[in-house]
Amino acid sequence: APDQTEISDIIASHTHLEGPMLPILHALQERYGCIPQGAEALIATALNITKAEVHGVVSFYHDFREEPTGRHVIKICRAEACKSVGADALAASTLAKLGLDWHGTTANGAVTIEPVYCLGLCACGPAAMVDNKVVARVDDARMAALLQEAGA
Ligand code: FES
Known part of the structure; x- marks a missing residue:
């Protein structure tokens, strides 16, 4: 477990700020x-x-999490344009396949699944993001490949 003294030091180094809460959390x-x-x-x-x-x-x-993420974070777009081309079904089948809810992490620590609200790829959804890389037109097969690459 993280050292409480270190946590306290991090907190103390921000308490002089006006509105210290968000800087502390970040x-x-x-x-x-x-x-x-x-x-x-x-x-x-x-x-x-x-x-x-x-x-x-x-x-x-x-942005704030109560548990660390897996080694990779896969985000699935849940905004309107992607929904209209099947993002909900993609999300549901991905979560079901992994046995996770949103923000959940696979038992081997490889992948965390997060929702995201628009990745700027609205014309070619369903869109997803693997770590910092956006991926267009993700279907179940493509997602399976992404998960496999990520070690899920
Ligand atoms: Fe999914 Fe914009 S709505 S990328």
């Missing part, structure tokens, strides 16, 4: 790949707010 996420266990309580104490308030912010922003 710094923690950068360091650990997620908001580590125990951090929300430490932030609450440092900022003199409730743990529920901290948790509310963490869960509001999709």
Whole structure:
């Protein structure tokens, strides 16, 4: 588990800022790949707010995670243009195949599946993104290949 002293140091180095919450959360996420266990309580104490308030912010922003992602992150577009060409079915079959919900990670730690809202490839959906690479016209076969490449 992440060292509580180190977490406290990261928090303390941002408390002088005006509106320190988001900078603290970004710094923690950068360091650990997620908001580590125990951090929300430490932030609450440092900022003199409730743990529920901290948790509310963490869960509001999709960027913050409570567990680290897998080695690869595959995002499936859920916005309108992609939906109209089958993105919902692609998402459903992908999640079912992996036995995951959104934001879930395969048991071997290879792949995390995330929703995303438009990747700018609206004319050639369903669109997906593997790590930082966008992929157009993803069907089940293409997704199977992407998952295999990623080691899912
Ligand atoms: Fe999917 Fe724009 S709607 S890329």
